[in-house]
Amino acid sequence: MGLEITCPWRCQLPRFQVRTWIEPVVASAQVAGSLYDAGLLLVVKSSFGARGSFNHSSTSPSPRGALEDQQQRAISNFYIIYNLVVGLTPLLSAYGLGWLSDRYHRKISICTSLLGFLLSRIGLLLKVLLDWPVEVLYGAAALNGLCGGLSAYWSGVMALGSLGSSEGRRSVRLILIDLILGLAGFCGSMASGHLFNQTAGHSGQGLVLTACSVGCATFALLYSLFVLKVPESMAKPSKKLPSLDTVSGTVGTYRTLDPDQLDKKNTGGHPPSPGKTRPPKNILSLLFVGAILYDLAVVGTVDVMPLFVLREPLSWNQEQVGYGMASGYTIFITSFLGVLVFSRYFRDTTMIIIGMVSFGTGALLLAFVKETYMYYIARATMLFALIPITTIRSAMSKLIKGSSYGKVFVILQLSLALTGVVTSTVYNKIYQLTMDKFVGTCFALSSFLSFVAIIPIGIVAYKQVSGSQCGDRTEK
Missing domain, CATH: 1.20.1250.20 (MFS general substrate transporter like domains)
Known part of the structure; x- marks a missing residue:
């Protein structure tokens, strides 16, 4: 007892x-x-x-550069x-x-x-x-x-x-x-x-x-x-909600932070909206375009950054390379905290734009880095860089049925994977061609792509605001 x-x-x-x-x-x-x-x-x-060093020692000496x-x-x-x-x-x-x-x-x-x-x-x-x-x-x-x-x-x-x-x-x-x-x-x-x-x-x-x-x-x-x-499944069977909210190939998602449960409670006994049964393809397409453009910018920057820190003007040693890589993992913490705070006050599209602006600004600063402290300032500016892709999945999940999560997210993940492979090759070639003239060319390009990715997300935000205003007028 x-x-x-x-x-x-x-x-x-x-x-x-x-x-x-x-x-x-x-x-x-x-x-x-x-x-x-x-x-x-x-x-x-x-x-x-x-x-x-072996090849040049047997021939003629070359400049260090x-x-x-x-x-x-x-x-x-x-x-x-x-x-x-x-x-x-x-x-x-x-x-x-x-x-x-x-x-x-x-x-x-x-x-x-x-x-x-x-x-x-x-x-x-x-x-x-x-x-x-x-x-x-x-x-x-x-x-x-x-x-x-x-x-x-x-x-x-x-x-x-x-x-x-x-x-x-x-x-x-x-x-x-x-x-x-x-x-x-x-x-x-x-x-x-x-x-x-x-x-x-x-x-x-x-x-x-x-x-x-x-x-x-x-x-x-x-x-x-x-x-x-x-573990044994603790989820109760439901016809409206999927048993799992992840799919093959996705890396973490914050979409369950969004108050979907509250939205369903507020709808009461009303039937589901037509947008839920037939997802607006134009909105999904815009979210896909925004995700791919942003992924182009991020993958290109991540692939070129290790090469950038090894040469002049930074010329890092082994310890500094480790510290620099460690700084990249801090965005897991800052993006997590950002979602916890922003999700209470902003729409998904607003959080996506905040993350894109954060990364784009940091990439632009990175293009003009001359000293180590400037590198860390640029990295600190990217503190919300993890938000966009995960929140785009959140926005998509609200537009489609639970039974369609796997199909839509797998298509998105395959698109991002193939885009990443092409981006890595293109950015490395651009870096080789421009490192003697302007070593920050790739970072400037990533900044441009990050800000361009805001355009389709901004259109989605405008459509959401317009739709909500039309709904308010109809109710009145």
């Missing part, structure tokens, strides 16, 4: 409920990923630097091919893994993707340990993609996070997973530069960093295989 009084919640908590938490997998996998990203950049830079430009072009060409492999190979397996997870076991996509993560990290470790050529990393990236890559992994994470939470608490759970992702990436990036320098000598440089990345990836895989359990 006393036990029931002091622990009234005991009957509601399964004995091994902690084993259903996906957060340990997300944290360890993201630390491994952030260490790998920093290690990949520094190892490739070191490899091409050694090649360049010429050697640096040659190294930049070599690194850029490497990332063009690497990003193509990373972006295209998951298209062969991600959908199949998602189908198997839905039909047989929820952990299939997570465990298979984590195996691919581990193989790619081992590939980098062997390259450092055995001094293999950097081209081996293309094969490691292909193995990662054939195992599902990020798309299959993150869809599995979101599915497990949704299963163990009720519809009312699901948004909080998913946002916390996003926060764990950002915090883990921040910690891994902060430590990456220091770990890279732990081993002296060219042949062993980066060994500790890559070994730590392999260790974290191994922990994530073993935890998902032997500890993680699939």
Whole structure:
């Protein structure tokens, strides 16, 4: 009797409920990923630097600027091919893994993707340990993609996070997973530069960093295989609401922050509006255009930024590269806080525009960076850069039926994935052509695209305001 009084919640908590938490997998996998990203950049830079110095030592001496430009072009060409492999190979397996997870076991996509993560990290470790050529990393990236890559992994994470939470608490759970992702990436990036320098000598440089990345990836895989359990669904069956609010390939969403439940309560017993049964295709098309344009700007900036910080005028060392990458993860926190505040006062379209202005302004400042402190000012200006894409999904979810979420979001995600592959190639080529004249050309272009993306979103906002005003007049 006393036990029931002091622990009234005991009957509601399964004995091994902690084993259903996906957060340990997300944290360890993201630390491994952030260490790998920093290690990949520094190892490739070191490899091409050694090649360049060897080739020129046997011929005639060249100016330092010429050697640096040659190294930049070599690194850029490497990332063009690497990003193509990373972006295209998951298209062969991600959908199949998602189908198997839905039909047989929820952990299939997570465990298979984590195996691919581990193989790619081992590939980098062997390259450092055995001094293999950097081209081996293309094969490691292909193995990662054939195992599902990020798309299959993150869809599995979101599915497990949704299963163990009720519809009312699901948004909080998913946002916390996003926060764990950002915090883990921040910690891994902060430590990456220091770990890279732990081993002296060219042949062993980066060994500790890559070994730590392999260790974290191994922990994530073993935890998902032997500890993680699939939670029982806590959601009540409903004909109006989907059981899951995530789809294969999407990375986190804040759309459940929007007061959909309040809207449904306020409608009372009225039938659904025609816009819900037949979504306005022009509004959906404008949201698609805005998302693709904004993704062009973001992907281009993210791909060029590592090359930019390695050359003059910044010329960062390993520790500074790690700090710079860590600063990129802070937008997970600031964007999350921004959505929590803005969603109480603004429409979805207004929040999207705020995020686009934030990123566009930061990218414009980045184009004229000459000192390290200016770089961090530009990054701080991008504090709401994560809001637009996630909130565009939120706006779309309000225009379509729950049964259409998967179809619409998969089309959006495939569009963004293919756009990202093309953007990476184009931006790297533009960077190679303009780095001697104006090194910030790519950032200026990204700023322009970010502000252009506001146009279709602004049209959507205008249509919403006009529609609400017409509705008010009709009621009067």
